[in-house]
Structure formats: C-alpha cells, structure tokens
Amino acid sequence: MTKAEFRLETLTCPACVSKIDTAVSNLEGVQSVKVLFNSSKVKVEFDNTKIDAEKIENTIKKLGYPVLSSKVS
Amino acid sequence: MIEYINKNKNMFTASSGILTAIGFASGLFGNVEIKNMLLLAASITGGIPIMLKAFQALRLRVFSIELLVIIAIAGALFIGEYTESSVVAFLFLFGAYLEARTLEKTRSSLKELMDLAPLEAEVLREGKAVTIPVEEVEIGDRVVLRSGSKVPVDGKILVGKAYINEAAVTGESVPASKSEGDWVYSGTLVDNGYIEFEAERIGDDTTFAKIIELVEEAQESKTSAEKFLNKFARYYTPAVIILSVIVYLITRNIRLSITFLVVACPGALVIGAPVSNVAGIGNGAKHGVLIKGGEVMERLSKVNAAVFDKTGTLTRGCPEVSSIAAFNGWNENELLGLAASAETISEHHLGQAIIKEAEARGIELSPVSNGEIIKGSGISVYAGNHKLLLGNRKLIKDNSISIPEDVLKSADKKEKDGNTVVFAAVDGKIAGLFAIMDQIREDAKSALENLRRNGIKKIVMLTGDNSQTARLIASQLNIDEVYAELMPQDKVGQVKKLKKEGYVVAMAGDGINDAPSIAAADIGFAMGKSGTDVSMETADVVLMADKLSQLSHAYVLSKATIKNMKQNTYFAVAVVFILLMGVLSGNVHLASGMFIHEASVLLVILNAMRLIGYKSA
Numbered sequence: 162m163t164k165a166e167f168r169l170e171t172l173t174c175p176a177c178v179s180k181i182d183t184a185v186s187n188l189e190g191v192q193s194v195k196v197l198f199n200s201s202k203v204k205v206e207f208d209n210t211k212i213d214a215e216k217i218e219n220t221i222k223k224l225g226y227p228v229l230s231s232k233v234s
Numbered sequence: 235m236i237e238y239i240n241k242n243k244n245m246f247t248a249s250s251g252i253l254t255a256i257g258f259a260s261g262l263f264g265n266v267e268i269k270n271m272l273l274l275a276a277s278i279t280g281g282i283p284i285m286l287k288a289f290q291a292l293r294l295r296v297f298s299i300e301l302l303v304i305i306a307i308a309g310a311l312f313i314g315e316y317t318e319s320s321v322v323a324f325l326f327l328f329g330a331y332l333e334a335r336t337l338e339k340t341r342s343s344l345k346e347l348m349d350l351a352p353l354e355a356e357v358l359r360e361g362k363a364v365t366i367p368v369e370e371v372e373i374g375d376r377v378v379l380r381s382g383s384k385v386p387v388d389g390k391i392l393v394g395k396a397y398i399n400e401a402a403v404t405g406e407s408v409p410a411s412k413s414e415g416d417w418v419y420s421g422t423l424v425d426n427g428y429i430e431f432e433a434e435r436i437g438d439d440t441t442f443a444k445i446i447e448l449v450e451e452a453q454e455s456k457t458s459a460e461k462f463l464n465k466f467a468r469y470y471t472p473a474v475i476i477l478s479v480i481v482y483l484i485t486r487n488i489r490l491s492i493t494f495l496v497v498a499c500p501g502a503l504v505i506g507a508p509v510s511n512v513a514g515i516g517n518g519a520k521h522g523v524l525i526k527g528g529e530v531m532e533r534l535s536k537v538n539a540a541v542f543d544k545t546g547t548l549t550r551g552c553p554e555v556s557s558i559a560a561f562n563g564w565n566e567n568e569l570l571g572l573a574a575s576a577e578t579i580s581e582h583h584l585g586q587a588i589i590k591e592a593e594a595r596g597i598e599l600s601p602v603s604n605g606e607i608i609k610g611s612g613i614s615v616y617a618g619n620h621k622l623l624l625g626n627r628k629l630i631k632d633n634s635i636s637i638p639e640d641v642l643k644s645a646d647k648k649e650k651d652g653n654t655v656v657f658a659a660v661d662g663k664i665a666g667l668f669a670i671m672d673q674i675r676e677d678a679k680s681a682l683e684n685l686r687r688n689g690i691k692k693i694v695m696l697t698g699d700n701s702q703t704a705r706l707i708a709s710q711l712n713i714d715e716v717y718a719e720l721m722p723q724d725k726v727g728q729v730k731k732l733k734k735e736g737y738v739v740a741m742a743g744d745g746i747n748d749a750p751s752i753a754a755a756d757i758g759f760a761m762g763k764s765g766t767d768v769s770m771e772t773a774d775v776v777l778m779a780d781k782l783s784q785l786s787h788a789y790v791l792s793k794a795t796i797k798n799m800k801q802n803t804y805f806a807v808a809v810v811f812i813l814l815m816g817v818l819s820g821n822v823h824l825a826s827g828m829f830i831h832e833a834s835v836l837l838v839i840l841n842a843m844r845l846i847g848y849k850s851a
Contacts, residue, residue, distance in 0.1 A: 171341075173334045180291055180298075199341055199453040199512045225290055227241065234438075 162192065163209040167218060168229045172201045177226065184224055188212060243283050247327040250280030254320045273316035280323025281307050297471040302495050305475070309492035310824060321825035322496060329832030333505075336839045340513045340846065341453075347519060348446060350402040350421050355386035358430070375433040381426040385418045388435035388442075396427025403441055404779035405522020445778070448526065449519045453512050455527025474498040489824070490817065497813040497827040502834040506802030509842035514795030517848050522778035523788045530774045534757050534792035539737035540682075540690050541729055541755065544697035544704060546744040548711065548782070549672045553583055555591035556653055556673065559644055560666040569666045571597040573658050576615040576622050579605035584656055585613070585624075587670050612656070623659040630657050630664070637664055652706040674707060681782035682711055684850065688790050692737060696725045696751070725751040742777075742785060759785055790850035798845055802838040809834040 178196045185194045190211025195204040205217055214233045221228055257272030288300035303326050310319035356365050358376040368386045397409035402421035409425040418431055421442035482491035511528045518525045525531055542548050560566045574592030577585035604616045612625015623629055641664050645655045653669035694715045697704050701718035708716040717728055729751045732739045741755035752758035760773030761780040777784040816822030
C-alpha cells in the first residue's frame with residue numbers, strides 16, 4: 162500500500178471536494194481518497210502495482226485543479 | 235486547453251469586466267449596436283470558464299452552482315438581455331475571485347503554522363558539521379543548534395544549554411530554558427544558546443507534524459449543521475432547476491425563471507458554517523489549543539460543568555518549598571545548603587523539592603557521608619562535622635530530640651495551610667523547618683473565574699490526595715464540590731453522576747489515571763506538553779502548553795465560534811428569503827440578484843474572519 166499526498170491550489174467551493182473525490186476513487190487501484198478542503202490537499206492510498214502517483218496527479222489536473230506538489234511515501 | 239482556461243481564469247474575469255465597462259460606456263454615447271456586441275463578447279468571455287466548470291462537474295454527475303449560473307446566462311442571451319448576462323457572468327467570476335482571496339485569510343492561521351516547518355538541519359557526520367535537508371535527518375543523528383536556528387526534528391539534548399521559543403508547539407512565546415536531558419521539538423526556535431541533541435522522532439512522527447495533521451483533520455470534521463447543509467445542497471441545486479422550470483411553465487416568463495435560478499444559489503448558506511469553524515480552529519491552534527473539529531467545537535460550547543483533577547492540573551504537580559524557618563542561631567540559606575546536600579542521597583519527592591530550592595537560590599552543595607535512609611520517617615547524614623537528621627515528627631521523636639513550643643506552633647500552622655513539614659535537626663537540636671507544598675498554578679484562579687463568567691455553572695475537583703489539602707485548595711479557588719481520596723474508577727463515577735444530573739461535562743486531567751474519566755466526559759481536555767501520543771489522540775481538546783488559561787480560552791472561543799456560525803446561517807437564510815420575495819414582487823432582477831448573492835457570500839466570510847484575531851481575556 163502506497164500513500165500519496167497532493168497539494169493543490171486553494172480550493173474554494175465545497176463542491177470541488179466531491180468532484181475530486183468521485184474522480185480519484187473511480188481510478189483502478191485506488192483504495193481510499195481524502196480531500197481536505199481547508200488545507201487544499203488530497204490524500205490517496207493506492208496499490209502501486211496497479212497505478213502510480215503520476216497517473217492520479219494527472220487525473221486531478223484534468224479536472225481543472227493544478228497540483229502544486231506531491232509527496233509519496 | 236482546459237488547463238489553460240483554468241490557469242488564466244483571472245484573465246477571463248478581467249476581460250469580461252473590461253468589456254462590460256466599455257460596453258456600458260458606449261451605450262451612454264448611444265451606440266446601441268456596439269454596446270450589444272461588446273456585452274455579448276463579455277458574456278461569452280466570462281461564460282467560458284463557468285461553463286467549463288459546470289461541464290466538468292456534470293460529467294461526474296455533480297450539479298454545481300456553475301450549472302445554475304450558466305443556464306441563467308444562456309437564458310438571458312436567448313431573450314436578448316445582453317446587459318444582464320454580462321453582469322451576471324462578471325459578478326460571478328469576480329465574486330469567486332474575492333472569495334478565494336478572503337477564504338485564504340480565514341485559513342491563514344494554519345498556513346502560518348506550516349510556514350514554521352523547518353527546512354534544513356545541521357548534523358554532525360564523521361565529526362564534521364554538515365547542513366542537510368530536514369528529510370535526510372535519520373534517527374540517532376547528532377543535530378547541532380545555534381542561536382537563531384530552527385529545531386529540525388524531536389530529540390533529547392546531549393550537551394549544551396539554550397533558551398528556546400516553543401510558540402510553534404505550545405503557543406507560548408516566552409522562551410523556555412532547556413539543558414541536557416530535556417526534549418526539544420521540531421518547529422521551535424533557538425532564542426540563544428548552543429545545543430547538540432540526538433534525533434529521536436523524525437518526519438511525520440514529530441510533535442509538530444502531528445499537530446499540523448490534527449489541525450488539518452479537525453478543520454475537515456464537520457458540525458452536524460454542516461453535514462445537514464452538505465446533504466441539503468446536493469438535492470437543493472437540482473431542485474432549484476426543476477423549480478425554475480415550473481416557474482416558467484406557470485408564468486411563461488423566462489426572465490422571472492432565470493432570475494429565480496440565480497438568486498436561489500446556495501452560496502452563503504453552504505460556506506457560512508465551515509468558514510467560522512475553520513477560523514475558530516485556526517485561532518485555537520495559534521494559541522496552543524487543538525480543538526478536534528466542528529463537532530467538538532459544538533459540544534464544548536454547550537459545556538456547563540467542569541471537572542478538574544487536582545495534582546498536575548490545578549496544581550503544578552511537583553512539590554516546592556514554600557517557606558523555610560530557621561531556629562537555634564541557624565541562617566536560612568546555610569541550613570538549606572546543608573539539608574539539600576543531605577537530600578542528594580534520597581530520591582523522595584520532598585527531598586527533591588529541597589534540592590531544587592537550593593539550586594534555585596544558587597547554593598552550592600557539599601559532599602556528605604554515612605547517609606542512611608530511614609523508611610517512613612526521613613534520612614540521617616553526616617555533613618562536614620555535623621550530624622544531620624531530616625524528616626517527619628516521628629524521626630525527631632525516635633531520636634529523643636525535644637521540639638520547642640514555638641517550633642511546634644509554627645509547624646502546626648504550616649500544616650494547616652496545606653504544607654507538608656520536614657523537620658531538620660543538627661547535632662541533636664532542632665535547627666529548622668521546611669514547609670513544602672504542591673503549589674496552585676498561577677493562572678488557575680483567573681482561568682476558573684473566566685469559565686464561570688462565561689457559563690460554567692459547576693466546578694468540581696477530584697483527587698486521590700487527602701481531603702484536608704484538597705479542601706484547602708478548593709476554598710482558595712472557589713470550587714463548588716470536592717471529592718478526595720478517590721481511585722481512578724471513583725473519578726469516572728463522579729463524572730458519570732454529573733452527566734446523569736443533566737450537566738454537559740468537561741474533564742481536565744494529566745496523568746494516565748485520569749484517562750478513563752477524560753474518556754467518560756462529554757469533552758476531554760488533555761495536557762499535551764509531556765507530548766504523550768495517548769493524551770493527544772484520546773482527548774477532544776489538547777492544551778499544548780499545559781496552561782489553564784488555554785482551557786478557558788478554548789471554552790470561550792468555542793462559544794464565539796458557534797455564535798459566529800449561527801449569525802452566518804441566519805444571515806444567509808434571511809438573504810435567500812428576501813431575494814426570493816424580491817424576485818416574486820418584481821423588485822430584484824438578474825444582475826442585482828447576482829450582486830446581492832455574491833455580496834452575502836463575502837459578508838459571511840468577513841464575519842468569520844473576525845474570529846482569527848479573537849481574544850478571550
């Protein structure tokens with residue numbers, strides 16, 4: 162199980178949370194997603210044999226939320 | 235393309251604003267054609283980023299506010315109301331921009347905290363000091379700290395002495411003196427001094443990283459009102475679309491139905507409660523009080539009975555010499571020096587108090603010999619050419635030394651004041667008394683008064699200590715009820731009893747023996763200075779500097795936060811209601827409706843921002 166944390170540009174609408182949540186949790190290999198609205202972070206747990214952090218980052222970007230930095234552990 | 239639009243949203247906002255302005259200006263000169271062209275261009279420029287967001291959300295089957303707005307803009311264009319469509323598009327984008335800016339401010343406390351995170355560390359590797367990024371520090375590394383440097387990781391001091399500003403962890407900005415054996419915490423700042431310490435907790439395990447995580451999670455945890463509003467919003471938006479269609483079917487008036495769409499946007503209602511909460515939790519974190527989320531905030535504001543453990547919570551938890559009386563020609567400091575030297579052979583906490591007092595007064599200790607510990611009474615020691623006895627009455631009696639009347643009287647008085655008295659006899663004669671007391675924390679009285687002023691109806695003290703000392707402290711602090719000589723399970727019983735009587739109970743304690751009663755209370759306060767993970771994880775509110783003034787601040791802050799949240803919610807509901815009335819009576823139009831809507835959102839954010847600088851005293 163790999164954990165990744167993405168820092169996004171400031172999230173402003175609570176609706177963004179459900180958008181990111183739905184999109185990322187629909188990816189294959191993603192176990193859990195937590196979107197922190199107030200700190201503008203996305204915490205993801207995933208199976209690194211099925212998906213990598215870069216792919217998750219791209220999904221978030223495609224939704225229209227620029228990723229400022231990411232941390233994988 | 236999508237990324238480009240999102241990145242340059244501000245440019246779209248500005249262009250649509252400028253186009254709208256020029257459009258109006260040319261309208262003033264009677265150029266209706268040019269005006270309409272410009273306003274159409276403004277509507278489209280502003281509409282593109284809104285439509286994009288609406289579309290992206292819709293693809294994930296989420297009905298967003300943007301969807302409502304874009305339908306309204308399209309509707310206005312359709313009936314040829316270019317003025318309205320351009321103003322709506324611009325105001326919506328501009329409002330969102332202002333909201334983002336002000337929202338950042340309500341979150342600023344957490345950001346300020348995160349900015350305190352250390353970036354690099356100076357460590358000794360192969361005897362040489364090298365500077366490395368903080369991520370590369372390993373457990374066991376010897377870390378060097380100089381005046382002005384930031385502590386990179388947690389660890390115990392090996393050599394050196396320094397004053398450290400621990401505001402990042404405790405909220406307390408008066409520098410603390412630290413030396414060999416003391417813990418230093420990541421994120422704190424060396425005021426002056428030099429230290430070498432061994433790294434023991436790194437990365438996400440440091441106290442500082444845990445605080446950040448706790449605050450982050452706390453800000454996400456929602457109050458029950460917020461949870462309700464979130465659920466509500468999910469059905470509200472599609473419901474508004476359906477309603478506006480119904481309005482159209484009944485009235486056959488496109489104008490009215492699209493105005494209805496815009497004014498019914500749930501903006502201030504959805505954002506009002508969370509911003510108050512975030513600002514409140516942020517204020518707490520800045521003062522060294524970690525309140526774990528909106529639900530805790532809500533419950534804390536309802537507390538009306540406070541239960542305190544005595545030792546370590548209301549008192550400092552370490553006995554101190556409160557007074558010394560010297561007799562028979564001895565002088566205070568001489569006697570203290572002798573007694574402290576003698577007590578070095580004992581590990582009794584009363585003996586430690588005497589040694590600490592001597593150190594505080596700068597008295598040097600001398601070597602002693604033939605020390606003997608007499609269980610249950612005291613010690614007997616040779617210091618220089620004197621024979622010294624230190625202990626309770628029994629020790630003095632057993633050595634058949636008589637206690638003069640005046641000494642006896644003075645001892646009785648000290649004991650009545652809540653002290654434990656240690657007798658000192660030198661060469662067979664009484665030389666003095668040490669009165670030792672576990673002192674009340676200096677902020678206890680004002681903190682309890684503050685609690686009472688703000689709505690606590692009952693203050694209770696529980697202790698395992700004897701009832702005479704307990705009663706004395708209780709009367710000094712105006713505590714309503716005291717229960718002494720309790721076992722941990724008795725404390726739980728008292729908390730449960732209060733709850734049964736209908737009180738909402740907060741419990742504050744420090745040691746492991748208080749953990750069950752902290753868990754049993756509606757709100758558990760834990761002292762976090764000792765940095766034990768257990769207390770930080772189980773309690774609802776953590777006081778990072780172990781200060782009772784922080785406890786009263788937390789309580790008053792929670793009341794202010796909940797009040798702020800209510801103001802925002804009532805205000806938002808009132809605005810929606812007034813707008814709907816205005817639309818139905820024909821007084822509010824599309825553009826003015828959008829303006830009022832955006833202004834109300836900004837007002838609730840500004841209202842919440844007042845909490846950031848809130849002070850309880």
